[in-house]
Amino acid sequence: MKQLKKLIGQGGATALLLGALGASAADRINITKNYDPTKLVPIALSGFAAGTTAVLRFDLEAQGFSVVPQARADFMLTGKPGVPVEGLLQDRNKAVYFNKKYQGGNSRLQAHALSDDVVLAVTGKPGISRTKVMFKMVTGRRAREIYMADFDGFNARPLTQDKRLAASPDWAPGNQRVYYTSYWVHGGVENPTIVAHNLGTGQRGVFARFAGLNTSAAVGPLGRVAMVLSLGGSPDIYVARANWDFNQDRFGKQLTRVTKTKEAESSPAWSPDGQWLCFAAKSGGRRILVRAPAGGGGMQRITIAGARNPSEPAWSPDGRWIAFTAQMGGFQICVVPAGGGEAKVLTQGEDPSWAPNSRTLIFTRRGVNKRTLALLDVPTKQVKNIPAFAASSSQAAWQH
């Protein structure tokens, strides 16, 4: 089966399976082989209930599709009103890709599952319609809470209700633990503290609370945690090994100090192989992105042509790209090859975070009254705005 897959190419295995349903294998192979991620795939939706149509439309438009009338569509997704959700996917030659009924959950979740099947059938890659994001919401003058929601902004719920400032949430691999910054008060002194929070049990603990700054926790693939601490006199990047315990290391001697500069470094991001950290730094008064071995060693500047004042880097899960914020007048979402090079300026916004598919970004936009979240499909540059929350929202982090 594997050899056949290699011969036929991406999506060809699906075509083989569908051969049994009586359509021409050659037509389907041609279409999927021609899949170009940079071109929006025109798809028509018909027969679904209004609510289901809305979910499908959002999911597909966030993942490189364009929902169009049937005459212009390359694919047709047909359903019926009411529950449970079911979907028939055909191409313009009426060849059937799949015909499925969904069960369990609720109609929204079923619609997301259907979207994911469409994405897989057409692009050959898994969809992200059922993934989750965390973000920060303003809840008072000196209060921010960490929220979690579906990737489309629905089902938002607070992870914290501390009525304090909070910031910078991040997921640990496996998505069972999350880390964030909380301005925890202890001994009467408010101090930015990195908190580790087990989603399954609701239990939390202080991960790091040195004097001064503790923020921007980033968990690497091997469970090590990078963070920004001013323990050494200036905000620098430190790395804790996977089983590091603050209570046994109150002076941070067991941490790896990755940077030691008079300037501030910020926003560490891990390479997917866990070997490198990319972060924002300054050199000669200019803001730059650098990478450094996570075990310590020199910083190497990442050459970025075509974008200025980079910060907030995010390394794509497939290792190929670094997304970041460029500050050039306003803020712009950019991507650059992970090894450096020409940056693509994509859309107005800041603070990008990659979806597991290495093609969708969630990011923040500054609106007139408040900040909102939006999604960007990098290859097609299509943007989908997430419906605004009641209050300013930012610092989104996509699950692994």
Add this chain to the structure above:
Amino acid sequence: MKKVNLYKLIALGAVLALGIPGCSGKKPVKLTKVPGAKVDVAGGGPTSPTGPGTGPGTGPGTLPPTPPVTPGTGIGTTIPITPTPITPGTGGPGSFPAGPVKENRAAFAAQIVHFDYDSAVVMPEDVKKIETVAQHMKQNEDHLLVIEGHCDERGTEEYNRALGERRALSVREKLMSLGVEGDRMRTVSYGEDVPMLEGATKEAWQENRRGEFVLLEPAP
């Protein structure tokens, strides 16, 4: 000067450790289940006399487990800021603060210092203000200080959180050069989260790029 302070603190700490019941040294508190909101405090180690920002953490405490997540929770209304007496930490030697303190924001309200865009350099015109603070700290050896660093909104969020910390550290260094002991001061950066003035105007930005002093006086 620094050595004398270290011995003073250790002595003070020893006295405190003897005097406070239940302070039995370190307790493992990582991810410990705690019913209710009680915050336990583990003692800190001796204060390092050198370097801004060094010294042990102010004690981890134990966070209450998060409340059950209820779907559809509305966004809270603005939470009023009321000055409250600060409950004492029962920490051992070197904890900051070592005893019960009262926050006094009014004391140095006239000494707020400002910074240029993207800079943490103390401005010459602000040195007098910092000298005023230093004088008070030297005349009141039992007072502690929190230095807050703030930014305007024209930067990305975590970049600003780090810049705010550099600003606070910059001011702390100046105070140390004027003779205030490092371990009596802590820095807290708020990034762009707590502006003095709302709005996207030059005036607001200028007011927001600031360092603030919060005096901690021993509570009666």
